[in-house]
Amino acid sequence: MTDISSPNRVFDVTSDAARARVRKRYRAEARFRAYGIAAIGFAALFLVALITDVVYRAAPAFTTSWLSIEVPATPSDIDPKGDGSVESIASGNFDAPVRARLAELLPGANDRVARRQLNALISSSGTEGFRDQILRDRDLVGKTVNTRVLLSDDADLFVKGQATDVVERAGAGQLTPSGTEGTITLSGAPPLRVSGFASADPSTLVRISGGWVKITGQQDGVLTGDVMMPLRDTAAADWKLVTFETSEGSRRLGDREVVWLQTLTEQGVIERSFNWRFFTNGDSREAELAGILGALSGSLFTMMITLVLCLPTGVAAAIYLQEFAPKNKWTDLIEVNINNLAAVPSIIFGLLGLAVFLNFFGLPRSTPLVGGLVLALLVLPTIIIASRAALAAVPPSIREGALGVGASHQQAIFHHVLPLAMPGILTGTIIGMAHALGETAPLLLIGMVAFIVDVPSGPTDAATALPVQIYLWSDLPEAAFAAKTAAAIIVLLLFLFIMNGLAIFLRRRFERRW
Amino acid sequence: MKFATFTSAAALVLSTVVLASGAQARDQIRVVGSSTVYPFTTAVAEQLGKAGGKTPVVESTGTGGGMKLFCAGVGVDHPDATNASRRIKKSEFDDCQKNGVTDVVELKIGFDGIVIANSKSGPDLTLTKTQVFQALARELPGADGKLAPNPYKNWSDIDASLPNEKIEVLGPPPTSGTRDAFLELVMETGAEGVPALKDLKKADSKAFDKVWKSIREDGAYIDAGENDNLIVQKLEANPKAVGIFGYSFLEENASKIKGATVDGGTPTFENIASGSYKVSRPLFVYIKKQHVGVVPGVDKFVEEYVSDKAIGEDGYLSSKGLIPLPAEERTKVVENAKAMKPLGAEAF
Structure with missing residues (x-):
């Protein structure tokens, strides 16, 4: 050991200049740490903002609204053949008794248009639960059954408070209605302070004698209005002023439907429950029926095909290139190409899939099989690169030790190097798969961007994938699909968290130190 | 050797899957085509699925892409029907004939309006097609009659009655069927309203076509992508901007945006149905007659689509936008569909 400090210069570490330099270095370090913390904080802030936003938007999609009512199971409707057989009941008309019951609860819907509006409160498949209930217990035919009927998406949005706010105030004095139905006048009212009665203004209604009147004009203490729900009688009575804050022109539900839903809410027949349907149904054009299961299983089958294909091929390629291949210009060329392939935009793989798998091999369109093949091509370079890095990280002493006790080259690699490299290979694979899970572009070209209702039961059934489902729902005009889109994003994120969690678990479980 | 076993097992599984799929006949209807017709065809498909049998698969590929797939040939590898937001072109029809798709049945299912809309907080717009053309064309004839780059910066430069705001229009990209329809319905007729261009049409119709088909690229017109919801969101954020999209988006988002009056017609359901709002286009579904009886359910699909409960006055498709x-035309479409009368060359 030689003394490298110059004998000519003397360093006085206690001098002021030296102390100042030390302080400066400490300050620089403190600043750097602060930058680091700020960067992480910034990233965390964005992540929290993103997730909060998505969760907030998705929340309505996880609950669903039902009408819990007593419906008479009229035999003439639900048992058309009259023999009580399963076939007869399955073909029965379950809408009719439910609609009749609803009309009882909400009197006044007498003309055809009003009837149709009333029926539109119920989902087009709303009475399926009622049917299943009767099919389970056929003795119920002819009795009155307590059942649950699914509400339509627009009604559901109102129940969740997303259509309009309803503000109720007590009115001064008493009003005298001129009739109980149709267009009536209400006399004795104080002047109402409202901006107007057009469809662009908040709707003004009066509740009196058990009925609802929509106000369309006022003059000298006389209010003119249309009856939305019939009044009991024309006696002077106390009244309440109700305002629907969102104007009628600005929402999907008309005033009449809002009145009905408000009445049903007050009758206590609307209940909300967890939306299991979202996890058990395929896609649908009716927002209240649409579910994620089709896309979820499509993604699972696609990932399965991808994994089965690219793990063995990728690892075999990595082992050969890393351990066996001679170093010459051919292997160099292959290596450069693999690195380039990892950076090729994913849509190119979609075009390749279209040309090769669909047009040349004639595989079926829109299937997880083709999706998996295309994504396998996409992930393969990532897996090869990660596996080679993992193999290279195994210390040479392990290899040399195995060779030293007489193992063949292949035995040394398969028995000793590969098991030690496995955690790294698996991590690389799962991260590659997580990347593939989020891909939409290549699936676009092989027909997986499609409306598919049936939940796929195998890799050759038509299917979509989770990110594609998000894209499709985000493009639909119905307001309720916005919440579905956010909910699908949460499902995709959970899927990703589980995959990444698995990667961490495998690494911890099999990690070996030497 | 564990690894080798795993590899061979994987290869075996995969080859079985591939072989099994290759031999499979199709029992599910496949529909491709326009994204504008997609919301309607999917609703029909779902109804068909509920009635029993497999729900048809509907893919959104765009009208042109759909036609290409549809006309590629006959057999289970090719789709059974395609959605179109415009009529089939002569060239596409010839392509079909060439590939053996000889019997194509046309179903006209209804109309879609194209609206020019802005935020509720923006000014009310009353436009004519010629004004829209002047706002969006790349080149306009100058005072000397020669074509020059579009000089208009503000709406009020075109006509004093329009608001003094920068021209900023968000619209569909060139790949979109909405864009094609917008060009034909607004830009073409709008160009005819400019005297110098009317003369040009007589003299050189190709040069005229080029004028109305070119939309300015100096920033006044912004390609907003295929997602109409995105345009609605951008309009809401920017009251000065104007957007172009399908009528159903105006209907669904009536709380945020309002439609402009074009040539005296306001974009409402009644006006589009009666034809007094002129910026509307017919929508079509084309069926491959040769697949009836080969792929189960094609005839049922047609039956469901033209049924009164679907495309009728109060049908479920009208609640989808x-x-x-009109009743007379619908009767004709239903008759045509029942007879499965294929399109002939004389239709063009």
Whole structure:
């Protein structure tokens, strides 16, 4: 050991200049740490903002609204053949008794248009639960059954408070209605302070004698209005002023439907429950029926095909290139190409899939099989690169030790190097798969961007994938699909968290130190 | 050797899957085509699925892409029907004939309006097609009659009655069927309203076509992508901007945006159905007659689509935003569909 400090210069570490330099270095370090913390904080802030936003938007999609009512199971409707057989009941008309019951609860819907509006409160498949209930217990035919009927998406949005706010105030004095139905006048009212009665203004209604009147004009203490729900009688009575804050022109539900839903809410027949349907149904054009299961299983089958294909091929390629291949210009060329392939935009793989798998091999369109093949091509370079890095990280002493006790080259690699490299290979694979899970572009070209209702039961059934489902729902005009889109994003994120969690678990479980 | 076993097992599984799929006949209807017709065809498909049998698969590929797939040939590898937001072109029809798709049945299902809309907080717009053309064309004839780059910066430069705001229009990209329809319905007729261009049409119709088909690229017109919801969101954020999209988006988002009056017609359901709002286009579904009986359910699909409960006045498609055909025309479409009368060359 030689003394490298110059004998000519003397360093006085206690001098002021030296102390100042030390302080400066400490300050620089403190600043750097602060930058680091700020960067992480910034990233965390964005992540929290993103997730909060998505969760907030998705929340309505996880609950669903039902009408819990007593419906008479009229035999003439639900048992058309009259023999009580399963076939007869399955073909029965379950809408009719439910609609009749609803009309009882909400009197006044007498003309055809009003009837149709009333029926539109119920989902087009709303009475399926009622049917299943009767099919389970056929003795119920002819009795009155307590059942649950699914509400339509627009009604559901109102129940969740997303259509309009309803503000109720007590009115001064008493009003005298001129009739109980149709267009009536209400006399004795104080002047109402409202901006107007057009469809662009908040709707003004009066509740009196058990009925609802929509106000369309006022003059000298006389209010003119249309009856939305019939009044009991024309006696002077106390009244309440109700305002629907969102104007009628600005929402999907008309005033009449809002009145009905408000009445049903007050009758206590609307209940909300967890939306299991979202996890058990395929896609649908009716927002209240649409579910994620089709896309979820499509993604699972696609990932399965991808994994089965690219793990063995990728690892075999990595082992050969890393351990066996001679170093010459051919292997160099292959290596450069693999690195380039990892950076090729994913849509190119979609075009390749279209040309090769669909047009040349004639595989079926829109299937997880083709999706998996295309994504396998996409992930393969990532897996090869990660596996080679993992193999290279195994210390040479392990290899040399195995060779030293007489193992063949292949035995040394398969028995000793590969098991030690496995955690790294698996991590690389799962991260590659997580990347593939989020891909939409290549699936676009092989027909997986499609409306598919049936939940796929195998890799050759038509299917979509989770990110594609998000894209499709985000493009639909119905307001309720916005919440579905956010909910699908949460499902995709959970899927990703589980995959990444698995990667961490495998690494911890099999990690070996030497 | 564990690894080798795993590899061979994987290869075996995969080859079985591939072989099994290759031999499979199709028992599910496949529909491709326009994204504008997609919301309607999917609703029909779902109804068909509920009635029993497999729900048809509907893919959104765009009208042109759909036609290409549809006309590629006959057999289970090719789709059974395609959605179109415009009529089939002569060239596409010839392509079909060439590939053996000889019997194509045309179903006209209804109308879609194209609206020019802005935020509720923006000014009310009353436009004519010629004004829209002047706002969006790349080149306009100058005082000397020669074509020059579009000089208009503000709406009020075109006509004093329009607001003094920068021209900023968000619209569909060139790949979109909405864009094609917008060009034909607004830009073409709008160009005819400019005297110098009317003369040009007589003298050189190709040069005229080029004028109305070119939309300015100096920033006044912004390609907003295929997602109409995105345009609605951008309009809401920027009251000065104007957007172009399908009528159903105006209907669904009536709380945020309002439609401009074009040539005296306001974009409402009634006006589009009656034809007094001129910026509307017919929507079509084309069926491959040769697949009836080969792929189960094609005839049922047609039956469901033209049924009164679907495309009728109060059908479920009208609640999805489709504007129904007038009663007479609908009767003709239904008759045509029942007879499965294929399109002939004389139709063009």
